[in-house]
Amino acid sequence: MADSSGSVWVARFPTSNQTSDLIASFRTKVESFIAALQAGGASVSISATLRPPKRAYLMHYAWRIARENLDAATVPAMAGVDIEWVHRGATGAVNAGAARVAANQMVAGYSIVYAPALTSRHSEGRAIDMTITNYSGKAFNNATGTSTTVNTAAQLHALGATYGVYKLVSDPPHWSDDGH
Amino acid sequence: MATERRTPRRPAVLALVGLLFSGMAAHAGTPPTAQPAGQTAQVAQAAQAVSSRVGLLDARRPDAPRLVMATPQPDGEPQHYLRLSPPMGKKPECCVQPGVAAQEASILQYRGEDAVPADEREAQFQKAPEEGFVGLLLQKNAVVTRTTAHRIVLRWPDRKARVRVDHCLSSEGMHVKIAESGAKGQWTPKAHYYLPLGSDVAADCPPS
Numbered sequence: 001m002a003d004s005s006g007s008v009w010v011a012r013f014p015t016s017n018q019t020s021d022l023i024a025s026f027r028t029k030v031e032s033f034i035a036a037l038q039a040g041g042a043s044v045s046i047s048a049t050l051r052p053p054k055r056a057y058l059m060h061y062a063w064r065i066a067r068e069n070l071d072a073a074t075v076p077a078m079a080g081v082d083i084e085w086v087h088r089g090a091t092g093a094v095n096a097g098a099a100r101v102a103a104n105q106m107v108a109g110y111s112i113v114y115a116p117a118l119t120s121r122h123s124e125g126r127a128i129d130m131t132i133t134n135y136s137g138k139a140f141n142n143a144t145g146t147s148t149t150v151n152t153a154a155q156l157h158a159l160g161a162t163y164g165v166y167k168l169v170s171d172p173p174h175w176s177d178d179g180h
Numbered sequence: 181m182a183t184e185r186r187t188p189r190r191p192a193v194l195a196l197v198g199l200l201f202s203g204m205a206a207h208a209g210t211p212p213t214a215q216p217a218g219q220t221a222q223v224a225q226a227a228q229a230v231s232s233r234v235g236l237l238d239a240r241r242p243d244a245p246r247l248v249m250a251t252p253q254p255d256g257e258p259q260h261y262l263r264l265s266p267p268m269g270k271k272p273e274c275c276v277q278p279g280v281a282a283q284e285a286s287i288l289q290y291r292g293e294d295a296v297p298a299d300e301r302e303a304q305f306q307k308a309p310e311e312g313f314v315g316l317l318l319q320k321n322a323v324v325t326r327t328t329a330h331r332i333v334l335r336w337p338d339r340k341a342r343v344r345v346d347h348c349l350s351s352e353g354m355h356v357k358i359a360e361s362g363a364k365g366q367w368t369p370k371a372h373y374y375l376p377l378g379s380d381v382a383a384d385c386p387p388s
Contacts, residue, residue, distance in 0.1 A: 015378070043205070047376065047380075049297075051379065056379065056380075059379055072196070089320060108311070108312060110378075110379075111240035111241050111312055111378065112240075112312075113240050113265040113266075113312055113313055113314055113356075114265060114266075114349060114377060114381040114382075115204070115382065116379035116380065116381060117379065117380035117381060117382070119380075120351075120379075120380035121380075122380065123380075124350075129352075129376065131288070131295075131296070131297065133294070133296060152293060153293035153294055154293070168351060169388070170258060170350035170351060170383070171350050171351050171352050171353050171374075171376075172288055172290075172294075172295035172353075172374050173288070173295075173376060174351065174352060180351075
């Protein structure tokens with residue numbers, strides 16, 4: 001039986017901060033890069049890896065119903081997410097206001113303030129958010145095993161690229177398999 | 181990305197020189213005059229860069245807001261705030277009180293090329309807003325002029341210098357850049373914050 005939309009959904013399908021949740025090809029590259037950083041004395045703090053597509057779906061449509069007046073009846077279903085976006089009163093009549101209230105609860109629970117995208121590199125398991133500190137002036141092995149001293153952020157990004165982990169410069173913690 | 185580092189400002193130097201000379205006069209035999217606490221605070225405030233009156237407020241969870249200030253304020257000193265996330269605020273609202281240092285910071289601040297965890301503090305609204313938002317912290321009496329959808333200019337009646345705040349969205353975070361006007365009309369970068377939003381959003385930052 002489907003659960004009605006509302007705050008109960010917020011804790012489901014949480015964002016991961018484990019590299020094991022990345023797609024296999026990217027996971028290997030990320031773990032090699034992080035191992036090289038830590039071996040060289042840098043500090044790595046991971047804040048997000050996989051944002052489950054189900055979570056992205058819930059966030060996206062909760063926002064659209066709550067803030068963009070999307071008709072709850074028009075939300076497409078998603079496999080594995082047994083949610084009922086349409087709310088009904090005691091007589092069985094559709095209650096659009098109740099659907100918006102429930103969607104607003106989800107928006108608040110997810111702490112959304114800007115419209116969330118439906119898909120992203122994170123939802124595909126192809127991106128990681130991590131803050132790397134204490135790297136400047138230290139030597140790290142690149143993917144071919146050659147030791148290289150890193151003094152600047154650009155050099156750090158170049159080091160990551162040798163592992164197939166590419167920096168999206170506009171978002172400081174964000175690295176992915178293609179730089180997006 | 182722009183890089184910013186705080187540099188001592190001329191008013192600060194002048195104020196320090198003034199304080200030094202007043203101290204020397206006292207040692208030279210002039211009867212020391214006790215400075216009222218309020219006056220001391222005013223002198224200290226005047227010595228700070230005006231951009232230090234602006235901070236970032238992450239109130240996406242109104243029951244647990246976080247904030248970052250350029251200059252730490254006395255504990256409990258209420259701060260006004262201006263909403264940035266839609267619907268944008270037209271004037272500052274009152275007030276949020278800074279609390280203790282946050283255990284884990286999510287807001288990043290650019291230091292040179294790198295974005296590192298900012299000096300983030302927990303906070304509490306005097307009256308909790310109904311919906312979450314992201315905004316600016318402002319010392320009281322700020323006069324707000326929104327020049328574009330992504331730019332705000334701030335001034336205070338007691339200071340000539342103005343503060344410019346540029347804000348925009350990148351793929352999954354919000355950038356807030358704070359600059360201060362100089363004597364020759366130039367803008368000097370003072371701070372650059374990045375707030376991760378926890379999801380991908382439609383980016384609207386101009387190409388850098």
